[in-house]
Amino acid sequence: xxxxxxxxxxxxxxxxxxxxxxxxxxxxxxxxxxxxxxxxxxxxxxxxxxxxxxxxxxxxxxxxxxxxxxxxxxxxxxxxxxxxxxxxxxxxxxxxxxxxxxxxxxxxxxxxxxxxxxxxxxxxxxxxxxxxxxxxxxxxxxxxxxxxxxxxxxxxxxxxxxxxxxxxxxxxxxxxxxxxxxxxxxxxxxxxxxxxxxxxxxxxxxxxxxxxxxxxxxxxxxxxxxxxxxxxxxxxxxxxxxxxxxxxxxxxxxxxxxxxxxxxxxxxxxxxxxxxxxxxxxxxxxxxxxxxxxxxxxxxxxxxxxxxxxxxxxxxxxxxxxxxxxxxxxxxxxxxxxxxxxxxxxxxxxxxxxxxxxxxxxxxxxxxxxxxxxxxxxxxxxxxxxxxxxxxxxxxxxxxxxxxxxxxxxxxxxxxxxxxxxxxxxxxxxxxxxxxxxxxxxxxxxxxxxxxxxxxxxxxxxxxxxxxxxxxxxxxxxxxxxxxxxxxxxxxxxxxxxxxxxxxxxxxxxxxxxxxxxxxxxxxxxxxxxxxxxxxxxxx
Amino acid sequence: xxxxxxxxxxxxxxxxxxxxxxxxxxxxxxxxxxxxxxxxxxxxxxxxxxxxxxxxxxxxxxxxxxxxxxxxxxxxxxxxxxxxxxxxxxxxxxxxxxxxxxxxxxxxxxxxxxx
Numbered sequence: 001x002x003x004x005x006x007x008x009x010x011x012x013x014x015x016x017x018x019x020x021x022x023x024x025x026x027x028x029x030x031x032x033x034x035x036x037x038x039x040x041x042x043x044x045x046x047x048x049x050x051x052x053x054x055x056x057x058x059x060x061x062x063x064x065x066x067x068x069x070x071x072x073x074x075x076x077x078x079x080x081x082x083x084x085x086x087x088x089x090x091x092x093x094x095x096x097x098x099x100x101x102x103x104x105x106x107x108x109x110x111x112x113x114x115x116x117x118x119x120x121x122x123x124x125x126x127x128x129x130x131x132x133x134x135x136x137x138x139x140x141x142x143x144x145x146x147x148x149x150x151x152x153x154x155x156x157x158x159x160x161x162x163x164x165x166x167x168x169x170x171x172x173x174x175x176x177x178x179x180x181x182x183x184x185x186x187x188x189x190x191x192x193x194x195x196x197x198x199x200x201x202x203x204x205x206x207x208x209x210x211x212x213x214x215x216x217x218x219x220x221x222x223x224x225x226x227x228x229x230x231x232x233x234x235x236x237x238x239x240x241x242x243x244x245x246x247x248x249x250x251x252x253x254x255x256x257x258x259x260x261x262x263x264x265x266x267x268x269x270x271x272x273x274x275x276x277x278x279x280x281x282x283x284x285x286x287x288x289x290x291x292x293x294x295x296x297x298x299x300x301x302x303x304x305x306x307x308x309x310x311x312x313x314x315x316x317x318x319x320x321x322x323x324x325x326x327x328x329x330x331x332x333x334x335x336x337x338x339x340x341x342x343x344x345x346x347x348x349x350x351x352x353x354x355x356x357x358x359x360x361x362x363x364x365x366x367x368x369x370x371x372x373x374x375x376x377x378x379x380x381x382x383x384x385x386x387x388x389x390x391x392x393x394x395x396x397x398x399x400x401x402x403x404x405x406x407x408x409x410x411x412x413x414x415x416x417x418x419x420x421x422x423x424x425x426x427x428x429x430x431x432x433x434x435x436x437x438x439x440x441x442x443x444x445x446x447x448x449x450x451x452x453x454x455x456x457x458x459x460x461x462x463x464x465x466x467x468x469x470x471x472x473x474x475x476x477x478x479x480x481x482x483x484x485x486x487x488x489x490x491x492x493x494x495x496x497x498x499x500x501x502x503x504x505x506x507x508x509x510x511x512x513x514x515x516x517x518x519x520x521x522x523x524x525x526x527x528x529x530x531x532x533x534x535x536x537x538x539x540x
Numbered sequence: 541x542x543x544x545x546x547x548x549x550x551x552x553x554x555x556x557x558x559x560x561x562x563x564x565x566x567x568x569x570x571x572x573x574x575x576x577x578x579x580x581x582x583x584x585x586x587x588x589x590x591x592x593x594x595x596x597x598x599x600x601x602x603x604x605x606x607x608x609x610x611x612x613x614x615x616x617x618x619x620x621x622x623x624x625x626x627x628x629x630x631x632x633x634x635x636x637x638x639x640x641x642x643x644x645x646x647x648x649x650x651x652x653x654x655x
Contacts, residue, residue, distance in 0.1 A: 140616055147623045154630055163641040167649035170565065170638050173631050174647070177572055178560065180627070184579045184620050191613065192586030 006063050008055070009071040009084045011048045012094055012131035015041055020124035028117070035109055038120045042102045045127065049094040056091040057511060067518060068528040070137070078137075078530045079201050085137035085529060088515035089341065093134040093265060096345055099497065100258055100352045101127050103490035107356050108251035110486040115160040115249060122159075126152035126255065133262050137529055139187050139197040142266065146183065146231075150176050153259060156252045157244060165247045172244035179230040182223050189220035200529035203273055203522065221274060225284050228270075231263030233322045235296040242303060245315035253314065253355035258348050260322045268329055268337075268519070276522045286330060290446060293326030294453055301457045304464045310358040310472065313464060314351060317416055320457050321347035327450055328431060332442040335434040337516035342509060343427030346498055350415040350424060353494035356487070357412055361405050361472050363481035401483045404492075406473055411495045413469065417461040418454075423501035428454055430509065541589055545581070553578035563652070565635045565645050569628065576624040580617050587613030 019041035023034055054060035056067055064070070069086040072078065086094075105123060113119045129149025136142050154176075158169045191197050193213045194205040206217055230237040245256050271284035300319035307313035321343075328340035411422065418428035435442070435450050501508050518524065552574050559571025587610035595611035597603060635645075642649040 140619070144619065144623070147627065151627060151630065154627075154634070158634065158637070161637070161641070163649065166634065166638045166641050170634050170647065170649070173627075173634050174560075174568055174572070177627055177631060178575070180623075181572075181575050181579045185582060188579075188583040188586040188613065188616065191616070192588075197612075 005051075005055075007071070008048060008052055009069055009086050009135060010073070012045055012052075012098075012135065013084075013128055015044055015048070016124040016128035016131065020121040020128065023121040023124060024118070034120055035113075038105060038124065039102075039109075041124060042098060042105050042127070045131070046095070046098040046102055049091065049098045052086050053088075053091040053095050056086055056088045057514070064528075066524055066528050068525060070529050079196065079198055082141050083137040083198070083529055084135040085200075085525070086135060087525065088511065088518050089265075089269070090134045092341065092345065092511065092515055093261075094131055096348055097127060097130045097134070097258060100255060100348060100494075103352060103494050104251040104254040104356070107254070107487055107490040108249075110484045112160070112249045112251050116158075118155065119159055122152045122155040123255070126156060128152075130258065130262065134265065137199050139190060139199060139202075141197075143180070143183050143187055146262075147180060149259070149262070150180065153256065156255075157248050159252055160249045168240075168243040168247040171240045175230065175240045179227050182230075183227045186220045186224035186227060189216060190224070193217045193220065198529070199270065199273055200526045203276070203526065206274070221284065224270070225267065228263045228267040229292070229326075231260065232267060232326060233260045233263070233296070233319050234292050234326055235299045235323070238296065238299075238319055238322075241319060242312055242315040245318060246309070246312040250311075250356050250359035253311065254352040257318055257351035257355060260318055261325070261344055261348055264322060264325045264329075264344065267326075271329070272519055273522055273525070276520065286332075287446075289330030290327055290450075291330070293323050293328070293330050294449055296320075296323030296326060297453045297457050299323075301460045304457075305460050307464065307468075310362060310468055311355070313468060314354050314358055317354070317461060318351050320461065321351065324431070324454065324457070327453065331435065331438065331446065331450065333438040334516065334520050335438045336431060337519065338509070338513035339427060339430035339434050341512040341515055342423075342501075342505075343431055345508075345512075346415070346423035346427045346501060349494050349498050349501075350412060350422075353408070353491050353498075354412045354416060356491050357405070357408050360481060360483060360487060360491075361409060401481055401488075402473070404483065404488055405481070408488075408491050408495060409469055409473065411499075413462065413465045415495070415498050417458045417465065419458075419462070421499065421502055422495075423498040423505070426502050426505045426509075428458065541591070545585060545589060549578045549581050549585070552581070563646055563648075565638060565647055568647060569631055569635055572631065573628055576620075576628065580620055580624070583613055583617045583620055585613075587611075 019037060022037065026034055028034075051060060052069070055062040055064065055069060058067055062069065067087065070078070071084040071086070073082045073084065075081070101123075108119065108123075126149055129145050129147075129152055132145030133142060133149060136145055154169065154173050157172055158165060187197065190202070193209065193216045194202060196202060196205050206214070209217060226237070233241045241260070245253055248256060267284065267289075274284055297320055300316050300321075300323050303316035303319060304313055307316055324347075325340055325344055328336040328343070414420070415422035415424045418424040432451055432454060435447050439447055556571045556573075556575030556578060559567045559574065562568065562571070590609040593607060593609040594601070595609050595614050597608070601607050638649060639645050644651055646652070
């Protein structure tokens with residue numbers, strides 16, 4: 001049994017890879033077995049992620065000496081071989097990926113999977129890339145998994161095809177290819193200067209550098225930081241994001257909600273490693289990141305207010321949540337990290353549910369209805385149904401589908417703008433509390449700006465969502481859309497998870513705090529990955 | 541050797557960046573390819589430029605590391621070439637799809653109005 005458990009960390013990568021390959025090889029005509037296989041694979045990943053989370057949290061017996069699991073690929077020890085590292089944060093991200101993946105997959109079975117070819121294999125490869133990114137302990141391996149994830153995401157972004165989608169996809173692919181090239185430059189430069197690509201070995205090598213090499217390393221780290229900021233959708237590197245996310249098919253938009261958080265995760269993971277071992281270069285933390293995040297938040301908020309379509313609004317909400325996270329990580333002190341992880345989980349689940357909900361809500365509406373409605377509003381050309389035919393409006397039965405959509409929409413609004421009783425409120429509340437608690441150390445200006453940004457972005461989201469919500473749901477001329485259980489179920493499930501996170505926040509909050517604590521305990525991380533001091537450098 | 545190498549990397553990277561900033565999709569893809577070549581050469585150079593040193597252990601030479609060049613950047617560059625090639629091919633498909641669907645090879649999918 002323990003032999004089997006020992007190989008647990010590799011499964012989140014192997015299972016989607018093998019499933020994806022099998023799906024590629026099987027013919028499209030075997031529809032039911034393909035879907036069953038995809039679902040089974042994602043369910044299995046969910047189970048593995050749960051087991052890893054329990055192991056990292058010490059609830060399940062593991063063979064790991066500490067709370068950090070290290071899996072040596074190929075059996076080579078750390079400085080020479082490539083390792084996978086599971087700690088609390090990585091396990092939480094794995095669980096988040098699997099949960100969101102399951103919801104998006106179930107949703108797409110209903111109709112979207114058939115909108116193009118190779119949806120199911122690409123979906124598995126995307127999950128493989130995501131899981132690999134969260135698990136890897138090696139810089140170049142991080143690049144490889146980023147590429148796996150991006151290559152799959154290029155395919156998924158174009159799923160369903162069509163002019164606007166391909167146009168947005170073109171920008172998305174070009175920007176990310178460029179970012180990948182920068183990633184390669186940074187990784188190569190870091191290897192050239194320090195002689196290692198292992199994340200755990202990096203800090204001590206950096207500390208031993210002389211001044212000239214140190215400056216080169218700082219350049220490399222800055223380039224690396226810029227790459228992660230592109231992925232995270234930070235201003236001014238995020239102009240591709242709203243169009244690309246807003247134009248995808250809904251389940252893809254839902255799973256893309258976690259893609260920006262990959263950038264945030266990498267920034268946090270590597271930033272903390274560098275920060276705790278000395279001075280971290282600018283993009284990895286401090287005042288610079290704080291203001292970058294704050295501007296991202298502001299731009300996202302303006303975008304939310306300006307958006308005239310719900311899917312574009314959802315994309316800007318993703319930008320806002322990225323900005324909030326970057327601001328929190330740029331904050332002085334480490335108090336905000338725990339709540340920020342909680343906020344990350346809640347916002348990813350919320351945005352995922354929202355992307356799927358938007359499409360259901362928009363069904364049966366005429367094209368461009370939002371645009372018309374807003375121009376009517378702006379020019380005071382409101383049509384007055386109610387005064388002309390008051391009697392017809394009384395006692396109209398609400399169809400079940402509309403009731404479900406309305407309720408889910410209100411829940412999503414509450415969740416994404418941070419109002420009770422959903423987890424968005426708990427997350428924002430904890431962030432506000434933590435920022436106030438770090439007051440003596442953090443400048444008052446930062447605390448004030450952070451609180452203002454957080455509250456204003458929530459308010460703007462509420463205004464924009466209510467305005468568009470009124471237009472979408474109080475539309476007299478539309479018929480009630482037909483929903484399938486497969487479509488309504490995932491949205492409801494994600495919302496229930498968020499509600500559960502909010503109603504019983506102690507366990508989740510405690511876990512996030514522990515995750516943040518073990519993240520900052522880089523001594524333990526380095527010690528678990530590289531147990532013995534590395535051999536002395538070979539003179540060149 | 542270093543100067544020529546650095547010049548080659550610099551010129552290709554410069555040309556690549558110029559082309560990426562151009563408005564036609566074909567220019568962008570050529571720019572991305574040129575930049576990818578520059579980056580691949582750069583990765584290769586990060587293992588230090590050595591002439592005539594093998595990257596794998598040769599029984600006749602013995603096991604003194606000073607006689608060998610660093611094999612890791614060569615492995616990295618192979619991976620980078622494969623990935624870069626695949627993603628560029630994918631970009632080419634997107635480019636063609638965009639040309640077919642939007643009827644123009646402008647990166648924004650429509651011709652600028654002042655032309």
